[in-house]
Amino acid sequence: MSKLFKGSSSSISSSHYPSSSRSKHGHRSRTGPTPQDAIHKLRETEAMLAKKQDFLEKKIEQEIMIAKKNGLKNKRVALQALKRKKRFEQQLTQIDGTLSTIEFQREALENANTNTEVLKTMGYAAKAIKGVHQNMDLDKIESLMQDITESQEVAQEICDAISRPFGDSFDEDELLAELAELEQEELEESMKNMGRVPSVPASKLPSSRPSERTPSKKRVEDHDEMQMLAAWAM
Template sequence: MLRRIFGGTSNKKEEQSSSIRESLQKVKECEEMLIKRQDFLERKIQNEVNIAKSRRKDNRRIALHALRKKKRYEMELQRMDVVLTKLNLQRLSLENTIMYISILEVLKDSCTALKNINESMDVSRIYDVIDEGDELNLISNDINMVLSRPVKTENEIDDEELLRELGVLENEKLSDNLRCTTTNNNNNINGKLPFVPSHDVPSKKDDKNKRSRDVEDELDDLRAWAAS
């Protein structure tokens, strides 16, 4: 790109850039010189004006000569303005050229860097990197799904599971009650025995026979009374 614009090899372009900078420096020096010259001419013009004012009455010839010199200085000052304007334009043009060269050099370096990167990159490697990234994203999504899985709520608890657990608890309680009953029976046998009377205790059958005999005796008494 720079070769098409400025032509030549790299060394030649460097020489051209150096030449442009030297030209710019010379233009700036000329501008400074002309500005100083303008200041000098302006002071001379003001001096001649002062002479013309001071000698216009007593010596008109000197006053007119001062005005002629003032005119020549003004004409010279106008020429300086034109030259200074041209130098100013030339300076701007050189500064823009240097700026464009710097920009083009940056663009050239960028193009070279991109070219080197593209040459060092493998398309298959790019696809491998993309596939690896997709795989890592899938793993990350799976982890997020597992971590964000909701906890089982009360409404989701299985009633059958609760009934089975209740049955286990009831069986455990029944087993505990049986063990307590067995323990109490053993304590009663091995502990204090119930009271046993020293005399004979009539059974229910003996009581019934006694009552029957009493009834028969009363009937015999009634029969004897009736016969008398």
């Protein structure tokens, strides 16, 4: 009896726990389908159910025609046709619900697959950015920026030195002050000369009756007077 129970217990344990025995022997566990495979299967199922919908709709139309033809002639046949129509309508309603569920699953799976691909791409980009930044040293970057700033300052100093004019440099304020003094001296000299105006002879003075003179003689006298005044001013 003990041998019998031992044998049965061993057989029961081996039959009830097949996965554990296979895992001990190192067999590979079965993996699930990929999202692409699942989406493909769902689309195939949708197409199959859509064809069945068309078939049921045609059957419903046929049963309605049979019921119409036999409504007065053969009531039993007409009633049977209506019963079949009702069953077809129930199946059609069930297929509509099944299609809605499958469409929801497919859309959810497609969205999940899209999100997965987006996350993979973002992770790939993050690794690339990390790899680029890994070769950068902040201390070296700051030192480089300081070198660039110093180079720009040196370049500006060189430009200023090149653009500086050669020769002696004079104070513009001093030059303006000296010019003002010269102008004042010139004005004072002119005032002194005006105080020593020479007497002009009566014969050189213009006549009180200009109408008695000819125009050519007046121009000559004006010219002579201008020369005398110019000589006096010098």
